Amino acid sequence: MFGSKRDKTGASGRGTDEALRLVKVSKSYGEGESAVRALDGVSLSLGRGTFTAVMGPSGSGKTTLLQCAAGLERPDSGIVMVAGEEMGKGSEAELTKFRRRRIGFVFQQYNLLPTLTVAQNTVLPLKLAGRRIDKAKARSVLEQVGLAGRLKHRPDELSGGQRQRVAIARALVTEPAVVFADEPTGALDIRSARDVLHLLQEAVRVHGRTVVMVTHDPVAASYADSVVFLADGRIAGHMERPTVDAVAERLAHLGDDINGSDYAAQLGV
Amino acid sequence: MFALAMRSIRQRPGRFAATLFSSFLGALIIMTFNSMHDTAAGAGVDDRSAETLTVAASVVGGYGSLLVFFAVASTLTVAVRQRSEEIELLRTTGATPAQIKRMIVGEAVAVALLGAALAVVPAMFGGQLLLDVFQDSGQVAGSVEHSFGAIALATGFDITLLASVGAAFLAVRRAGRAAGRRPGRGRTFFAYAALVAGALSVSATFLLDSDAEIMMAPPAYGAILLSVGCALFSTRILPGVLSVLEGPITALAGAGGYLTVRNMRQRAAQLSNVLMPLILFTGMAVATLYMQGVENDTVKASGLVKAADAKTLETLNYAVVGIIVAFCCIMLINTLYAATSYRVREFGQQRLAGATPRQVLAMVGAESAVLTVTGVALGSLTGFAGIVAFTTVRTDQVLPGQGLGIWLAVAGIAATVTIGTSMATAWRQLRTPAVEAVALAA
Numbered sequence: 001m002f003g004s005k006r007d008k009t010g011a012s013g014r015g016t017d018e019a020l021r022l023v024k025v026s027k028s029y030g031e032g033e034s035a036v037r038a039l040d041g042v043s044l045s046l047g048r049g050t051f052t053a054v055m056g057p058s059g060s061g062k063t064t065l066l067q068c069a070a071g072l073e074r075p076d077s078g079i080v081m082v083a084g085e086e087m088g089k090g091s092e093a094e095l096t097k098f099r100r101r102r103i104g105f106v107f108q109q110y111n112l113l114p115t116l117t118v119a120q121n122t123v124l125p126l127k128l129a130g131r132r133i134d135k136a137k138a139r140s141v142l143e144q145v146g147l148a149g150r151l152k153h154r155p156d157e158l159s160g161g162q163r164q165r166v167a168i169a170r171a172l173v174t175e176p177a178v179v180f181a182d183e184p185t186g187a188l189d190i191r192s193a194r195d196v197l198h199l200l201q202e203a204v205r206v207h208g209r210t211v212v213m214v215t216h217d218p219v220a221a222s223y224a225d226s227v228v229f230l231a232d233g234r235i236a237g238h239m240e241r242p243t244v245d246a247v248a249e250r251l252a253h254l255g256d257d258i259n260g261s262d263y264a265a266q267l268g269v
Numbered sequence: 270m271f272a273l274a275m276r277s278i279r280q281r282p283g284r285f286a287a288t289l290f291s292s293f294l295g296a297l298i299i300m301t302f303n304s305m306h307d308t309a310a311g312a313g314v315d316d317r318s319a320e321t322l323t324v325a326a327s328v329v330g331g332y333g334s335l336l337v338f339f340a341v342a343s344t345l346t347v348a349v350r351q352r353s354e355e356i357e358l359l360r361t362t363g364a365t366p367a368q369i370k371r372m373i374v375g376e377a378v379a380v381a382l383l384g385a386a387l388a389v390v391p392a393m394f395g396g397q398l399l400l401d402v403f404q405d406s407g408q409v410a411g412s413v414e415h416s417f418g419a420i421a422l423a424t425g426f427d428i429t430l431l432a433s434v435g436a437a438f439l440a441v442r443r444a445g446r447a448a449g450r451r452p453g454r455g456r457t458f459f460a461y462a463a464l465v466a467g468a469l470s471v472s473a474t475f476l477l478d479s480d481a482e483i484m485m486a487p488p489a490y491g492a493i494l495l496s497v498g499c500a501l502f503s504t505r506i507l508p509g510v511l512s513v514l515e516g517p518i519t520a521l522a523g524a525g526g527y528l529t530v531r532n533m534r535q536r537a538a539q540l541s542n543v544l545m546p547l548i549l550f551t552g553m554a555v556a557t558l559y560m561q562g563v564e565n566d567t568v569k570a571s572g573l574v575k576a577a578d579a580k581t582l583e584t585l586n587y588a589v590v591g592i593i594v595a596f597c598c599i600m601l602i603n604t605l606y607a608a609t610s611y612r613v614r615e616f617g618q619q620r621l622a623g624a625t626p627r628q629v630l631a632m633v634g635a636e637s638a639v640l641t642v643t644g645v646a647l648g649s650l651t652g653f654a655g656i657v658a659f660t661t662v663r664t665d666q667v668l669p670g671q672g673l674g675i676w677l678a679v680a681g682i683a684a685t686v687t688i689g690t691s692m693a694t695a696w697r698q699l700r701t702p703a704v705e706a707v708a709l710a711a
């Protein structure tokens with residue numbers, strides 16, 4: 001579906017201003033009576049250079065949303081478009097190749113390879129994709145995240161905050177259209193969490209990347225430009241320029257009125 | 270802590286399958302051969318039959334037991350090492366090192382006892398079959414009844430238990446220590462001890478008469494001990510092999526090969542546990558098959574036995590040696606399976622970093638290739654030491670006249686088994702979605 005020819009042309013979605021678009025994406029787990037509908041026809045559109053937090057109570061489907069959008073899970077129905085290109089339903093190898101150029105990840109548990117050094121972990125996605133390794137570029141990304149002095153360290157020699165910063169460098173080095181972050185501060189202390197959030201913010205404001213972050217923490221969400229609320233697998237609201245108090249307030253009353261269709265209509269999808 | 274050990278076995282039987290299987294198979298082999306001692310001791314067994322049985326039990330049963338000891342120990346070491354995360358978790362929840370040790374060793378005892386107990390009935394049939402083979406070849410009188418008694422049971426349980434407990438004890442001690450990179454002093458000591466003992470055992474061959482019945486024992490013991498020594502030293506040998514093979518691996522396996530080289534440098538200690546059964550298999554197969562070939566030719570040439578008898582004797586000996594070689598091969602598969610199946614999380618992380626399933630397989634394949642080259646080279650070396658000693662004493666030549674056929678077959682099987690098992694297991698692991706694979710807890 002998405003051969004290498006298209007890979008070259010639409011790499012980072014420079015042809016469109018839309019970084020991510022979901023159209024009526026649904027996903028269920030389990031079968032029959034015990035089936036759980038984790039995502040129920042979610043539609044969403046995010047522009048390039050935006051920083052969006054996805055929030056909701058446990059079980060609201062936020063992680064499923066991120067995994068479907070990032071091509072880690074295949075939705076049951078609906079369309080996912082990254083940088084104007086539709087994500088196919090091909091084999092894992094095809095999906096992997098699609099993700100390589102368009103998507104970067106930051107996970108709560110870092111998922112760095114323990115046998116590789118900081119520098120090797122950072123350039124691994126380029127290596128796997130068979131792309132040219134620009135050492136100077138890799139170093140500058142690591143400098144940007146404040147790890148220039150630790151290139152030869154291995155993950156187990158770093159603190160949690162430092163590991164997450166390596167993960168961010170790894171996500172940014174391929175210059176993806178969208179960076180997905182799944183609870184990136186979930187395992188960190190307050191100070192490291194703040195550093196990580198500043199870095200994600202900087203990636204958007206200074207380097208023009210697009211970041212989608214799943215979190216349950218109103219403080220983390222307040223670093224984003226906008227917040228999308230999820231409840232019971234549907235979009236339950238939207239907030240621009242969030243503040244900690246406003247987000248916490250909205251989260252507390254999320255169960256009161258679940259009205260996802262308004263937001264979808266407002267986006268025009 | 271023992272209750273916790275029991276619960277952890279009951280909750281996750283799959284995790285113990287590999288160790289249970291290796292204790293079972295080990296005990297089966299030991300009991301089968303050692304029941305020949307019991308049979309020889311039975312009433313009304315003529316001298317010639319008793320001698321044949323005793324020689325079979327003490328020569329093959331003897332080095333077989335030593336082999337089982339190391340094979341079981343290496344599987345268990347792999348299994349315990351994989352649980353370092355769980356051990357860490359127990360430590361953080363307040364378990365003292367002594368409690369953790371009791372749990373791991375307790376589990377090993379339970380699994381070894383179960384494995385040995387399960388092996389009793391099959392070993393009775395196995396012993397009967399082995400006796401039938403001896404009787405069919407006329408080496409043992411047809412009137413001799415198979416007996417499965419104290420010697421078979423005692424050796425079966427003792428050796429299996431000793432190997433399991435010993436390995437669990439050493440492995441948990443290592444896992445309990447903070448993550449130090451340097452190989453322990455104990456390891457170096459054991460490595461030297463095994464090499465010295467192996468060299469002594471091989472040299473002992475020269476002290477024997479050229480037609481002694483137990484001629485094959487010292488070189489076989491020697492080959493096993495030298496193999497163990499080499500496996501323990503392989504943490505230092507592997508980096509050297511890697512630096513030589515780095516170019517070809519990266520050229521052939523691409524980014525997968527890049528990961529292989531980095532991975533193997535860091536995981537040399539774990540890999541040496543996988544190398545142990547591989548070196549043992551190669552060493553044992555090469556040594557015993559060539560020695561048997563030399564023995565057969567010498568018997569034939571001596572003209573002491575009729576041609577037809579020589580033929581039966583040959584078949585018999587190959588059957589006995591074949592059992593041991595097949596055991597080594599199964600243990601190799603078992604260890605490789607255990608070692609690879611625990612890597613599902615690592616594979617998941619690689620896939621999340623952008624590796625396609627094919628690249629992960631290429632990495633595993635390249636890794637197995639390096640292991641095969643190293644293992645077959647070292648195994649051939651240790652086997653060769655035994656062969657040269659045996660051939661020199663038994664005949665007036667230094668090298669056996671069997672040609673390279675056996676060696677090529679052994680190397681071929683080693684390569685197929687190592688690469689095949691690892692890649693098939695990895696391929697199965699790849700069916701777990703990457704996100705789930707990294708979320709799988711210890």
